[in-house]
Amino acid sequence: MAKNESNSDSQGTISRRDMLKTAGVGGIGVLIGASGLGGLMSITESKASSTGAKEVVSYYGKHQAGITTKTQNNVYFIALDVTTSKKEDLVKLFKEWTLAAALMSEGKPVGELSSNEFLPPKDTGEAAGLSASNLTITFGVGPSLFVKDNQDRFGLKQKQPKELADLPKFPLDALEEEWSGGDLCIQACADDLQVAFHAVRNLIRIARGKAILKWAQPGFQRTKHADAKEGTPRNLFGFKDGTVNPDVKNENQVNEQVWVQPGDGPNWLAGGSYLVVRRIQMFIEVWDRTNLKEQEATFGRYRDSGAALGQKDEFEKLDLKHKHANGSYSIPGDSHTRLSHGNGSEQILRRAFSYSNGMDPKTGSFDAGLLFLCFQRTPSKQFIPIQKRLSEMDKLNEYTSHRGSAMFACLPGTKQGGFIGETLFN
Numbered sequence: 001m002a003k004n005e006s007n008s009d010s011q012g013t014i015s016r017r018d019m020l021k022t023a024g025v026g027g028i029g030v031l032i033g034a035s036g037l038g039g040l041m042s043i044t045e046s047k048a049s050s051t052g053a054k055e056v057v058s059y060y061g062k063h064q065a066g067i068t069t070k071t072q073n074n075v076y077f078i079a080l081d082v083t084t085s086k087k088e089d090l091v092k093l094f095k096e097w098t099l100a101a102a103l104m105s106e107g108k109p110v111g112e113l114s115s116n117e118f119l120p121p122k123d124t125g126e127a128a129g130l131s132a133s134n135l136t137i138t139f140g141v142g143p144s145l146f147v148k149d150n151q152d153r154f155g156l157k158q159k160q161p162k163e164l165a166d167l168p169k170f171p172l173d174a175l176e177e178e179w180s181g182g183d184l185c186i187q188a189c190a191d192d193l194q195v196a197f198h199a200v201r202n203l204i205r206i207a208r209g210k211a212i213l214k215w216a217q218p219g220f221q222r223t224k225h226a227d228a229k230e231g232t233p234r235n236l237f238g239f240k241d242g243t244v245n246p247d248v249k250n251e252n253q254v255n256e257q258v259w260v261q262p263g264d265g266p267n268w269l270a271g272g273s274y275l276v277v278r279r280i281q282m283f284i285e286v287w288d289r290t291n292l293k294e295q296e297a298t299f300g301r302y303r304d305s306g307a308a309l310g311q312k313d314e315f316e317k318l319d320l321k322h323k324h325a326n327g328s329y330s331i332p333g334d335s336h337t338r339l340s341h342g343n344g345s346e347q348i349l350r351r352a353f354s355y356s357n358g359m360d361p362k363t364g365s366f367d368a369g370l371l372f373l374c375f376q377r378t379p380s381k382q383f384i385p386i387q388k389r390l391s392e393m394d395k396l397n398e399y400t401s402h403r404g405s406a407m408f409a410c411l412p413g414t415k416q417g418g419f420i421g422e423t424l425f426n
């Protein structure tokens with residue numbers, strides 16, 4: 001935050017830094033009583049402000065944030081397993097998560113930072129003084145929340161959409177249980193990794209006794225500081241990744257491709273979206289020994305400009321018929337671009353992030369790759385047919401391995417006073 005900017009936003013809300021000061025950490029020293037956060041919020045909400053909300057993505061709305069939101073620099077993605085067997089615990093959890101997520105999205109702590117020295121603070125504190133950094137928190141439910149080991153765990157079996165099912169096994173899948181599945185998921189995206197981590201950490205803390213972490217994967221893209229022009233980010237193979245995507249500003253397109261529509265399935269999911277996650281390892285050492293011509297033939301695009309082979313501009317409409325003088329196609333038949341595009345009828349909203357988890361102890365190489373996250377209205381007509389084509393003959397498969405996989409239904413959004421999941425649980 002710039003030195004002369006106020007910490008408060010236009011709604012009279014207050015940042016983590018102001019909250020710290022109010023709580024006495026920054027020196028002002030107001031005692032917070034047993035009324036805790038509720039009391040504190042009533043003090044702070046009346047605070048007027050002169051500047052607009054900075055780096056805040058509004059939490060409440062028809063759809064959850066973090067889907068058509070402009071992609072942030074970082075993600076912290078987690079899958080959880082539910083440990084409670086009581087539906088009312090789940091409802092309570094989603095109510096608490098909603099309030100906490102709304103606060104954190106505004107750059108506020110989830111509870112008082114230091115009101116009682118004999119108790120652990122409600123908020124873990126590492127985001128104190130940090131801006132909201134465009135934090136978005138997106139919640140999803142997996143097929144196993146509905147039925148696990150043939151058990152209708154929470155009386156929700158009748159509400160399970162047909163589309164919310166385990167993905168089929170694709171050729172070359174090398175999936176590991178430790179990176180797959182989950183009853184619930186949380187995608188926290190922010191322009192600051194510490195802010196994203198703080199969000200999931202506090203949400204897991206709130207879930208204590210009700211749900212546990214199953215797997216977690218942070219991811220990154222180039223920062224907006226490093227690329228002031230905010231061009232298409234490059235993946236760890238050095239190629240621009242994210243060029244062709246539905247236009248999130250076009251309401252017709254997102255209704256067609258991304259948001260589940262009333263009548264598509266059970267009504268509780270209308271306004272939500274299906275998320276497919278693939279944790280794809282990329283063999284960067286092998287790639288780095290591959291010549292540029294081969295690399296470009298693998299993607300069917302030029303590394304430098306991102307344009308399709310035989311074409312000039314990154315965003316030019318694909319010309320799959322373009323041929324070399326010798327009559328062969330400029331964009332090879334086994335290239336990632338030709339196969340993922342198909343006949344253009346299937347589209348997904350990709351929101352992928354690179355990851356780098358140090359060294360893979362089994363091989364001594366980097367454990368690095370792509371946390372492939374994509375949103376869609378109907379997985380059986382979007383991700384599944386695309387991935388079927390790719391898994392059968394994509395040249396990229398020589399350099400990648402799908403190690404993790406999961407599917408979630410991201411719930412519709414909610415209004416202030418409501419809670420995420422209300423349409424499913426009520």
Ligand SMILES: C=CC1=C(C)c2cc3[nH]c(cc4nc(cc5[nH]c(cc1n2)c(C)c5CCC(=O)O)C(CCC(=O)O)=C4C)c(C)c3C=C
Pocket residue numbers: 235237239240241242243244245278280281282299301318336337340341344347348369370372383386387390400
């Ligand atoms: C099943 C869906 C897809 C998987 C899995 C996937 C993996 C994957 N992709 C890249 C890099 C690039 N992908 C590009 C385009 C592209 N990829 C998919 C789908 C999957 N990719 C689609 C639908 C598209 C767009 C197709 C089109 O209509 O043109 C590109 C080209 C530039 C771009 O448009 O983003 C790159 C580069 C990697 C590295 C990867 C797995 C590690």
Ligand SMILES: [Fe+2]
Pocket residue numbers: 336340
């Ligand atoms: Fe791709």
